[in-house]
Amino acid sequence: MYERCARSSDTNFQPMADDLKMEFPERRTTNVLLTILLFAAVCAIAYGARRVILLFALSVFFAYLMNPAVKFLQLHSLFFRDLRGAAVIEAYIGVLILIGLATYNFAPAVVRNTVKAVDQVPIILDRVSTGEIAADIGDKYGWNDEQKARLRTVLVRHREDSQGLLKWLDHSLSQAAQIVGWLALIPILAIFLLRDGNRIVEAALQMLFPEKHRHPARIIAYQIHAMLANYIRAQVLLCLFSLAFYTIVLLIFRFPHAIALGVFGGMLEFIPVIGWMSTAAVIIGVGMVNDLHWVWMIVLLLLWRVAQDYFNLPRALGHRLEIHPLTVIFAVLAGAEVGGIVGIYLAVPLVASLLLIWRLRISSAESPLGKDAASELPPSLVSTARD
Numbered sequence: 001m002y003e004r005c006a007r008s009s010d011t012n013f014q015p016m017a018d019d020l021k022m023e024f025p026e027r028r029t030t031n032v033l034l035t036i037l038l039f040a041a042v043c044a045i046a047y048g049a050r051r052v053i054l055l056f057a058l059s060v061f062f063a064y065l066m067n068p069a070v071k072f073l074q075l076h077s078l079f080f081r082d083l084r085g086a087a088v089i090e091a092y093i094g095v096l097i098l099i100g101l102a103t104y105n106f107a108p109a110v111v112r113n114t115v116k117a118v119d120q121v122p123i124i125l126d127r128v129s130t131g132e133i134a135a136d137i138g139d140k141y142g143w144n145d146e147q148k149a150r151l152r153t154v155l156v157r158h159r160e161d162s163q164g165l166l167k168w169l170d171h172s173l174s175q176a177a178q179i180v181g182w183l184a185l186i187p188i189l190a191i192f193l194l195r196d197g198n199r200i201v202e203a204a205l206q207m208l209f210p211e212k213h214r215h216p217a218r219i220i221a222y223q224i225h226a227m228l229a230n231y232i233r234a235q236v237l238l239c240l241f242s243l244a245f246y247t248i249v250l251l252i253f254r255f256p257h258a259i260a261l262g263v264f265g266g267m268l269e270f271i272p273v274i275g276w277m278s279t280a281a282v283i284i285g286v287g288m289v290n291d292l293h294w295v296w297m298i299v300l301l302l303l304w305r306v307a308q309d310y311f312n313l314p315r316a317l318g319h320r321l322e323i324h325p326l327t328v329i330f331a332v333l334a335g336a337e338v339g340g341i342v343g344i345y346l347a348v349p350l351v352a353s354l355l356l357i358w359r360l361r362i363s364s365a366e367s368p369l370g371k372d373a374a375s376e377l378p379p380s381l382v383s384t385a386r387d
Contacts, residue, residue: 047339050339050340050342051182051342053342053346054341054342054345054346055182055185055186055189056189057342057345057346058183058186058271058345059185059186059187059189059190059193060190060193060228061228061231061232061235061270062186062187062190063190063193063194063197064228064229064231064232065232065236066088066091066092066095066190066194067194067229069091069094070084070087070088070091070194071087073087073090073091074087077090084194084195085195088191088194088195091194092187092191102260102263128155130155130156131151131152131153131155131156132152133155134148134149134151134152134155135148135152137151137295138151201221205217205218205221216360219360220356220357220360223356223357223360224353224356227321227349227352227353227356228349230320230321231317231320231321231348231349231352233320234316234317234319234320234321235270237316238269238308238312238313238316239266239267239269239270240266241308241312242265242266242269242276242279242304242308243262243263243265243266243267243269244262244266245304246261246262246265246266246279246283247259247261247262247263248262249297249300250262250283253287253292253293253296253297254292255283255286255287255290255292256286256290257286261279261282261283261286264279264282265279265283269308272341272344272345273341273344274341276305276308280298280301283297283301284297284298284301309332310329313328313332314326314328314329317348321348321352323351323352323355327351328348331347331348331350331351332344332347332348334347335347335348335350
């Protein structure tokens with residue numbers, strides 16, 4: 001009987017003993033938690049270093065912008081054919097010569113007008129806050145006394161907004177030198193990417209992926225390279241649109257140095273938010289100082305911004321990257337909400353990269369990845385990468 005009770009007790013306590021032998025916490029739970037913590041840490045570091053990330057992103061985009069000229073010089077150079085480093089130097093020398101010619105022809109007059117505008121804008125904003133400028137606007141456009149009084153009332157009611165704009169202007173001017181210094185680093189960093197870009201990518205693939213996974217990783221890198229090239233081409237197209245718009249409108253309103261201001265605005269279009277805001281501030285300031293139709297210019301600039309952001313940009317990027325224009329709008333708005341300027345600039349390439357990886361994953365599920373995997377990519381991406 002004693003033996004029977006012992007066997008019964010051993011049988012009853014066996015499951016409890018098995019439970020005690022289980023690992024706590026489980027290996028799978030630990031892996032999931034560590035993955036979540038690692039992802040959160042990476043996101044926190046990326047958010048803290050968002051300015052540096054934007055700097056390197058702009059350097060990558062500048063390298064893609066210069067790459068066609070470097071390739072052309074590498075193939076057709078008279079002295080250093082087939083030498084990548086020499087072609088990069090020649091391309092930079094050519095850009096510096098163009099900048100020097102433009103500076104020699106336009107810089108003195110533009111600087112004079114800019115200094116004059118910087119000196120006069122605070123005075124004009126002070127008159128806006130007090131409502132005194134309503135009389136000048138009314139006399140210019142033939143308003144009656146009632147219309148002038150109505151505008152003066154509106155301006156006085158929004159005096160705090162005008163004073164806030166003046167404080168923002170002072171703060172922006174104080175940070176201008178820092179922004180220019182950061183932007184000066186972009187072409188310097190791009191030199192290394194233009195010269196050693198292929199070796200950097202190959203070294204990263206060898207460091208991050210084992211040998212059996214390097215071929216799929218190369219295909220993904222091939223696609224992202226093609227996507228970024230198309231993205232830069234779309235951005236250049238948008239810059240040309242802005243250059244044409246600014247130049248035509250400024251010539252119609254007879255602004256001084258209309259062509260130089262148009263080129264300036266077109267170049268700054270490449271920089272999100274800050275670029276078009278700086279262009280608008282310079283154009284409006286020149287209009288105020290020279291007593292031109294700056295009120296109509298504000299209206300046209302706002303209309304152009306809406307057209308550029310919600311019509312031209314989605315269609316240009318959507319066509320080049322082969323994603324729906326609504327996806328582009330959603331990516332830009334979500335990027336602005338999450339990461340500000342950095343989010344605006346990186347949202348579309350990031351979404352396009354994720355879509356490319358997803359398409360590759362689907363295609364790899366249907367057929368194994370191999371040498372013919374690139375033939376399944378969108379034709380425009382393949383042709384761009386081969387160029």
